[in-house]
Amino acid sequence: MTATGAAFRLATLAGWFINARGGKRLGLAALAGALATLSLPPAHALPLLWFAFPVLAWLLRGSDRWRSDFAIGLAFAVGHHVPGLYWISAALFTDIGRFWFMLPFALVGLPALLGLFLGVGTAVYGWARRRFGLSGWAEAVALALTWVAVEYARGHLLTGFPWNLIGYGWTPVLPVLQITSVTGIYGLSLLTVLIAVLPAAGVGARPSWRPALAGLAVLALVAGWGGWRMAGQGLDDVPGVTLRIVQPNIPQALKWKEDAKLDNLRRLITMSGAEGWDRVTHVVWPETAVPYFLSSSNDDTDQLPLTRMLTQIAPPGGALITGANRLATGPDGNYVYFNSLFALTQGGQVVASFDKFHLVPFGEYLPLRSLLPKGMKAVAAGADFSAGPGPRPLLLPGVPAASPLICYEVIFPGAVMPRDGERPHWLLNLTNDAWYGQTAGPHQHFAITIVRAVEEGVPLVRAANTGISGVVDAYGRVRGALPLGDSGNLDISLPQRAVFVPLYADYGDMILGLMWLSLLLAVVWNSWRRQGL
Structure with missing residues (x-):
């Protein structure tokens, strides 16, 4: 024809x-x-x-x-x-x-x-x-x-x-x-x-x-x-940094059960301390990996037993980076809740923290709550979470500054990096896609993170409870990943960022x-x- x-x-x-x-x-x-x-x-x-x-x-x-x-x-x-x-x-x-x-x-x-x-x-x-x-x-x-x-x-x-x-x-x-x-x-x-x-x-x-x-x-x-x-853009690695990304693969139905929470935490600690831990500089856990409230204050004596338990697997000179919920007292004296990230050192110190700023409607808070039936709650929260102030650098020992993102925050183009001051070297995404099981959702979510790395010209590190966890370099190449539904550790270096800042990162x-x-x-x-x- x-x-x-x-x-x-x-x-x-x-x-x-x-x-x-x-x-x-x-x-x-x-x-x-x-x-x-x-x-x-x-x-x-x-x-x-x-x-x-x-x-x-x-x-x-x-x-x-x-x-x-x-x-x-x-x-x-x-x-x-x-x-x-x-x-x-x-x-x-x-x-x-x-x-x-x-x-x-x-x-x-x-x-x-x-x-x-x-x-x-x-x-x-x-x-x-x-x-x-x-x-x-x-x-x-x-x-x-x-x-x-x-x-x-x-x-x-x-x-x-x-x-x-x-x-x-x-x-x-x-x-x-x-x-x-x-x-x-x-x-x-x-x-x-x-x-x-x-x-x-x-x-x-x-x-x-x-x-x-x-x-x-x-x-x-x-x-x-x-x-x-x-x-020719092979991109070297940041010297002296080896990450251990832990993917525990804990089903959502078990994650918050009272009789399973301590076992879940011990499982994470055991996995983190597995063979090769002495060669790791930073351990990275997923969103809300710690099923208890943590505080950003080092003076909170009530949480000392928990922090001591956690920091036993924080590498010397580095940190354990984990997701956990944070409880604080608001200006009116009532409790406010945050979906947060914490970095803890071997000395038992909380050296950095970050509160999620872009919350999921109906998942983490109810919009137009006054118009909804009384007693209705968000799917992932007993009470509405509060939002953090927005993107900012996370300063951690032994590694260049990161821009942290919790779960859903990574899907917003042009809103994943602080725009004032020195640009962070990498994106750090903690997430829990266990809610969605073996569906297309986690695959779509991981693909989105690949594009954020290319747009911003920086590597992206992702820890997901049930997967997909991995490291993506500044050109979108997946350096290593743990498949959806698997349990395991990924020990991997942190790639360097791109030599030149992409036009999109500058001009959006x-x-x-x-x-x-x-x-x-x-x-x-x-x-x-x-x-x-």
């Missing part, structure tokens, strides 16, 4: 989607959204994007009113988020007797809520497409701009939830992933959707593969630049804004030119 013949076959297929109506059209939109999900971790079936986004473009091309545009976008997003976020409901099964009523919201309600963002976006896109007569490449660019605007809004409004951004599908393809050092993950999402939707631009009065080939050429240029960026989403506005102006200019203005 000739290229021209194949282009006409593509046009015939496009016509079938364009002419779809009613429930059939919404079903096709949901199916296309689900296929787009398979491009994300852990499947990484990226070629499916070259089907999913042209289908979305063709379905919207067949719409002639904003209500249909909204419904198509909503259906695509629900189809995308239900299989992408199904794992959230797994957390409810740790105590399904208490949280059964939240199951429909976790499975369908949250995807529908997130789908409203895309529904509004496609409604605006459809209006602009008809009002300005967008077609061809301008139509494709406008849809890509809409998609990334929706992702950005979803990542920032209502506390933000930038999970499963479409660019995360590229985490195994490191040459392509390097562009996030310039544009950030939202910029990679913009390029991804634009390149994937360009085949739809070739369907018109004269069907052609040229737009699709142009997109592949852009992808090749991005990958070529990324390969050049990585070439300003570069994305310039990209977005430049492409928008190109679409506007094309519209004016076509209308003879």
